[in-house]
Amino acid sequence: GEDVEQSLFLSVREGDSSVINCTYTDSSSTYLYWYKQEPGAGLQLLTYIFSNMDMKQDQRLTVLLNKKDKHLSLRIADTQTGDSAIYFCAERGGGGNKLTFGTGTQLKVEL
Amino acid sequence: ETGVTQSPTHLIKTRGQQVTLRCSSQSGHNTVSWYQQALGQGPQFIFQYYREEENGRGNFPPRFSGLQFPNYSSELNVNALELDDSALYLCASSLQGRSYEQYFGPGTRLTVT
Numbered sequence: 001g002e003d004v005e006q007s008l009f010l011s012v013r014e015g016d017s018s019v020i021n022c023t024y025t026d027s028s029s030t031y032l033y034w035y036k037q038e039p040g041a042g043l044q045l046l047t048y049i050f051s052n053m054d055m056k057q058d059q060r061l062t063v064l065l066n067k068k069d070k071h072l073s074l075r076i077a078d079t080q081t082g083d084s085a086i087y088f089c090a091e092r093g094g095g096g097n098k099l100t101f102g103t104g105t106q107l108k109v110e111l
Numbered sequence: 112e113t114g115v116t117q118s119p120t121h122l123i124k125t126r127g128q129q130v131t132l133r134c135s136s137q138s139g140h141n142t143v144s145w146y147q148q149a150l151g152q153g154p155q156f157i158f159q160y161y162r163e164e165e166n167g168r169g170n171f172p173p174r175f176s177g178l179q180f181p182n183y184s185s186e187l188n189v190n191a192l193e194l195d196d197s198a199l200y201l202c203a204s205s206l207q208g209r210s211y212e213q214y215f216g217p218g219t220r221l222t223v224t
Binding site: 031041044045048097100 | 212214215
């Protein structure tokens with residue numbers, strides 16, 4: 001079945017870049033996503049990438065997709081304290097409607 | 112444009128009871144998905160509704176059921192509650208045809224004692 005894996009924690013200094021990594025197993029994934037979850041809140045859709053793309057940039061966010069290695073990354077430039085949250089990687093399989101999520105990476109931004 | 116709303120925010124139930132959670136989808140969105148997020152985990156897909164019909168289901172038992180209404184709002188019903196049902200229940204809405212964009216509500220925190 002589908003599986004999505006992420007590292008659990010990442011700590012960066014304010015102003016540095018953050019890179020959050022994710023691997024997935026479903027070779028038929030059509031879309032891959034990054035969601036942000038702040039404490040006690042729902043999920044905020046940050047960005048997504050279609051599987052035939054290898055890069056997408058949206059303001060401070062850059063998504064890189066290596067489909068051969070089934071590896072997705074999210075780079076946050078000039079990381080701010082407001083970026084502290086849990087970041088979830090998710091994939092949508094071919095022909096399906098469900099999203100399969102990783103366990104989330106907790107990003108801590110230190111002053 | 113209104114976002115996805117869910118009610119109630121929190122509730123506490125006893126094992127064996129039944130619960131109904133509600134979701135109002137984002138304006139114009141006709142597809143609703145439900146997810147269960149246990150503490151420290153990523154969300155797990157329960158099922159999706161489109162045009163008042165179930166349109167895909169995850170690995171959840173039949174005691175998890177749902178409804179979608181003509182105004183696209185939705186309910187999640189859970190019967191015979193178990194302690195492991197304690198979780199954050201998230202609703203997400205999307206436009207059919209753009210179902211790859213799922214927008215989540217704030218969730219309902221269910222505690223089963």
